Amino acid sequence: MEIYIVVTCNFAYTTTILFLIFLSILIYYLVIKSQNYTKSKYKLPPGSMGWPFIGQTLQLYSHDPNTFFSTKQKRYGEIFKTHILGCPCVMLGSPEAAKFVLVTHSHLFKPTYPKSKEKLIGPSALFFHHGEYHSSLRKLVQSSLASPYNLQKRVADVEALAISTLHSWLTAQDQLVNTFHHLKKYSFDVGILSIFGHLDSNYKDQLKENYSIVNKGYNSFPNNVPGTTYQKALMARKRLKQILSEIMLEREEKKIADKDLLGHLLNFNDGKGKALTRDQISDNIIGVLFAAQDTTASVLTWILKYLHDDQKLLQAVKAEQMVIYQENDEGKKPLTWKQTRSMPLTHKVILESLRMASIISFTFREAVTDVEYNGYIIPKGWKVMPLFRNIHHNPQFFPDPQNFDPSRFEVPPKSNTFMPFGNGVHSCPGNELAKLEMLVFIHHLVTQYRWEVVGSQSGIQYGPFPVPQNGLPARFWKESNNFIQDFFPPN
Numbered sequence: 001m002e003i004y005i006v007v008t009c010n011f012a013y014t015t016t017i018l019f020l021i022f023l024s025i026l027i028y029y030l031v032i033k034s035q036n037y038t039k040s041k042y043k044l045p046p047g048s049m050g051w052p053f054i055g056q057t058l059q060l061y062s063h064d065p066n067t068f069f070s071t072k073q074k075r076y077g078e079i080f081k082t083h084i085l086g087c088p089c090v091m092l093g094s095p096e097a098a099k100f101v102l103v104t105h106s107h108l109f110k111p112t113y114p115k116s117k118e119k120l121i122g123p124s125a126l127f128f129h130h131g132e133y134h135s136s137l138r139k140l141v142q143s144s145l146a147s148p149y150n151l152q153k154r155v156a157d158v159e160a161l162a163i164s165t166l167h168s169w170l171t172a173q174d175q176l177v178n179t180f181h182h183l184k185k186y187s188f189d190v191g192i193l194s195i196f197g198h199l200d201s202n203y204k205d206q207l208k209e210n211y212s213i214v215n216k217g218y219n220s221f222p223n224n225v226p227g228t229t230y231q232k233a234l235m236a237r238k239r240l241k242q243i244l245s246e247i248m249l250e251r252e253e254k255k256i257a258d259k260d261l262l263g264h265l266l267n268f269n270d271g272k273g274k275a276l277t278r279d280q281i282s283d284n285i286i287g288v289l290f291a292a293q294d295t296t297a298s299v300l301t302w303i304l305k306y307l308h309d310d311q312k313l314l315q316a317v318k319a320e321q322m323v324i325y326q327e328n329d330e331g332k333k334p335l336t337w338k339q340t341r342s343m344p345l346t347h348k349v350i351l352e353s354l355r356m357a358s359i360i361s362f363t364f365r366e367a368v369t370d371v372e373y374n375g376y377i378i379p380k381g382w383k384v385m386p387l388f389r390n391i392h393h394n395p396q397f398f399p400d401p402q403n404f405d406p407s408r409f410e411v412p413p414k415s416n417t418f419m420p421f422g423n424g425v426h427s428c429p430g431n432e433l434a435k436l437e438m439l440v441f442i443h444h445l446v447t448q449y450r451w452e453v454v455g456s457q458s459g460i461q462y463g464p465f466p467v468p469q470n471g472l473p474a475r476f477w478k479e480s481n482n483f484i485q486d487f488f489p490p491n
Contacts, residue, residue, distance in 0.1 A: 047076050048082065055083025069390055078092065088379070102426065103424040111130060122283025124279060145429060180301040184297040196261075210243065214240065217233020241282050298357065298466065301467050302353050302356070308451065347439070355418060355420065356392075361387070365386075392420075
């Protein structure tokens with residue numbers, strides 16, 4: 001027993017000494033690093049780094065993140081430091097700073113995401129990269145998803161999905177619809193259509209089932225413990241890779257040369273005779289689904305809420321859309337590309353919803369070298385976060401920012417004050433497809449349906465994108481023929 005006690009005490013003593021040595025080295029490193037910046041002509045931005053190791057992550061996730069960022073900006077100004085998600089960060093709340101990081105000096109910053117998320121999406125996805133690979137691949141994706149020529153060809157198919165989605169909400173009497181949940185299905189189907197064209201239903205069901213599991217893992221605690229959300233997501237990611245490989249093999253064997261995104265990726269050539277590997281193609285397909293699904297569904301959910309809350313605005317949007325509805329013989333003819341370009345009020349509603357909701361509240365970059373900005377130093381390796389929401393809700397650029405007012409977009413916003421799809425070389429290449437998806441859906445919603453939001457109408461939940469409380473539960477009804485006569489009474 002005495003030997004056991006001695007050994008235990010010696011072990012505890014040794015452990016304590018080693019911990020104190022480690023702590024001393026860490027403190028010395030931090031002090032020296034701080035002194036180096038103090039001696040420099042420039043200093044670190046103001047702000048608080050919070051508790052050791054955890055920083056201010058708990059503060060961020062125990063409060064409304066928008067309140068967290070706006071409170072700090074009021075206290076420290078438009079550039080401040082903090083420590084979240086295990087990383088020292090510099091937050092930027094001005095249009096000039098966002099332009100500096102994302103446009104004029106983007107070469108000094110690289111895109112960065114948590115490694116756990118990168119592992120699920122795939123390391124070759126274009127938004128993890130910077131430089132020649134990113135540039136050439138982005139042009140390909142943008143051309144496939146959002147060129148006017150390809151968008152015109154997709155109007156009819158997107159319309160069919162919108163009609164089918166809305167019709168499914170009427171399947172049961174007094175059925176409550178989780179609007180966000182169902183709009184995620186709609187956005188996913190549009191994404192599948194854009195990537196694969198008319199995909200075999202068996203493949204589509206397999207992709208939907210496994211991507212749903214991967215999607216749940218994006219914001220879960222990363223680990224390899226069997227049965228956990230993240231481990232299930234990793235397994236589903238492997239299955240997705242196999243399914244996508246089978247689809248690619250089938251296209252190659254049948255020599256199918258479709259002009260959808262998959263076709264463009266399979267035919268990609270970097271100019272030096274080098275094509276993309278199947279892993280690279282898989283990563284980019286999953287990346288497109290990741291970028292397209294929750295964001296577009298979130299915005300559409302907010303649009304339904306904003307229109308429901310402002311009946312006068314809703315009637316004005318209906319009036320605009322009913323003119324097109326009548327042109328199309330009360331919906332018997334399909335929407336045309338030209339008609340989607342002739343919805344000025346509806347388009348302004350979408351822009352104001354993007355500003356008001358600010359689904360992408362900020363973006364992550366990492367300084368690749370020490371960067372001097374506005375009298376401050378941004379150390380190499382630090383994360384840099386342009387705060388889009390803070391800019392979108394700044395009364396200097398958008399008067400009375402908490403008021404939903406589409407008329408503010410009758411005049412184009414000042415440069416770099418409105419960035420719902422990001423800015424610069426890493427802005428969203430599919431933003432025009434997302435707008436088309438929303439315009440088509442709104443047309444059929446307001447011309448043929450009415451809806452009533454049920455329950456709390458003021459709460460917001462984050463998962464991670466902001467959406468109305470509980471996904472905006474609502475009931476939907478088909479409009480009567482009297483509704484059409486009210487807009488167009490007989491002569």
